[in-house]
Amino acid sequence: MGTVQARGLRKAFGDVQALDGVDLDVPDGSFFVVLGPSGAGKTTTLRAIAGLEQLDEGSVHLDGRDATADTPAARDLAMVFQSYALYPRRTAYENIASPLRARKASADEISTAVAEVSSLLHIERLLQRRPAQMSGGEQQRVALARALVRRPRAFLMDEPLTNLDLKLRVEMRTELTRIHRSLGGTFVYVTNDQVEALSMADQVAVLREGRVQQVGTPTDVYERPANQWVAGFVGSPRISLLACRAEGDRLVGEQGWSLPRPRWTTAEDGRPLLLGLRAEDVSVETRGTAALPGEVYGLEPLGDRTVVDVKVGSEMLKVKARPTVAGVPGERVEVAVDLDRAHIFDADTGLALSTAGR
């Protein structure tokens, strides 16, 4: 079992700076998720940890030891690839046995370990099949088994669920959490799916354009986003951002509205700010002391809830409501705001303003 540390990883592909100083600290035994949009450098980070990518700068430490110069084999890691990368000419059994064969395990050890991991993943009946004879979900399980058959320092997973259909993906999420709990071990898990990150992670690192934006628990990242970009990337529907300024004990919107200034906001008067409101922290169904005037722009029924788009001046605000909510476009509404849960960002730097005390 082990820890993984990345220090100042830098890597350029031609003109594209894929990694621009990435630092990560993955604690022993944690489920660590690297979250970011496509092109953020997530996969490159993972490949750099695995030793598959030559770094321009920076170092990778495994169990506290500098492993930057080590070959992938010497790093003692296991990886699940997004494409699964199952060896096409070999049966599932041989695929799963491959890491053990490479490390010269005895035939007995191999058959015991393969039997164990296949029962863990319920793939016993697939063992004699070749990848082409399996469905995507089955291939995914075999790829997972190939990683889990050993006890490496850490398991690296590169968007392993991306190529599955939605139902299977939800199933595998629970399954992976169960596996992590029962096996222990350090998991470094890369995804662009915030639901995966929030539901599975002990810790999340949010990556954008080759830089780490924030590291923290899923609650940290969701409740206390470090900046405007993280707030916008994590959470669905997207957080609404309204331009405003602090004036005395009021928060005055560019669109003419005014709200009581949250106690914890440290911004000096007149500085351009963004008020971030998540859809569940505003309501068109209740009344509150703080409210924004707006008009209904559209309704988006999602079954268990309805998202109401409210136009506040020329800005759009997403409001979560019960599925039974009524409203016609053009109707004037008061949007109650839970100011204790509001986020304030500096409009110039995008940084969250003193959310630490909350």
Added chain:
Amino acid sequence: MAISIDEAVPAPVTDDAPTARRRGGTARRVIEVLLLVIIAVAMLFPVLWMLETSIKENRDVYAVPAKFFNFDFTLDHYKDVFVAQGGGRSDLSGSFLNSVIVAGASTVLATVLGVPAAWAYSRFTLKAKKDQLFFILSTRFMPPVVVVIPIFLMYRELGLIDSKLGLVLIYAAFNVPFTIWMMKGFVDEVPAEYEDAAMLDGYTRLQAFRKFTLPLLVPGIAATAVFALIFSWNEFVFAIFLTSSQEVRTAPPAIAGLIGGTTVDWGLVAASAVVFALPVLVFAYLVRKHLVAGVTLGAVRR
């Protein structure tokens, strides 16, 4: 003046067109077949003539007008290809053996050098990779005859004139660029992730290539090697310039050498030409699937 889309683009073929085509179908088919037969006969006539000549008695070979069907059948010419007049092995059979050795060795050499190079060019980021590949290809731009004199002079200095090793080296030199280019296409088709996965399994990079990628390249290697083999087997220019002795001479110059002098034994020429052409045909037939795949690339299933 603006042209509307309708004017600029021809209207789609209307529904009655296929019917019209079907009505004229039979006549069209007949013309097609007829033309193809004419072309085939014209193209294959030298081959047919060669086959016929090789099994005709000598007096029928020279008969005027030529005897197409009612000639006397004999296999003596084929015997003469392999057996000398007074018994024992003929000179020609020695040349065929030389051809086998030279073509085989140069193909093996080109494959052994070219396949790993193709893998490297496909997998690694190298400085000026495109320029390097273009340089490699550029060695094939000119016909061999252009460089035959410099090569001759170099070989004379090196003592490679009139040696099988010399021919093997020059054929390999011509086949390596070809092998690299053709094999690079095949390697590109095999996802690099198999090797990545193998390295994480605990294999070294070379083991990952040998155990996981190489087996997937076998069809490509077979197709490439056959092309290289056919080139070396057929090569004439270097063979005739760089070799002189009977012990070294390969089949193409040896067969050409039969023509000339006061009398030409056309039966023997034809028979040896048939024997010379057979291996190429057999090889091409054996790997015909891969040949098509090799020409079109994309032969390796993901």
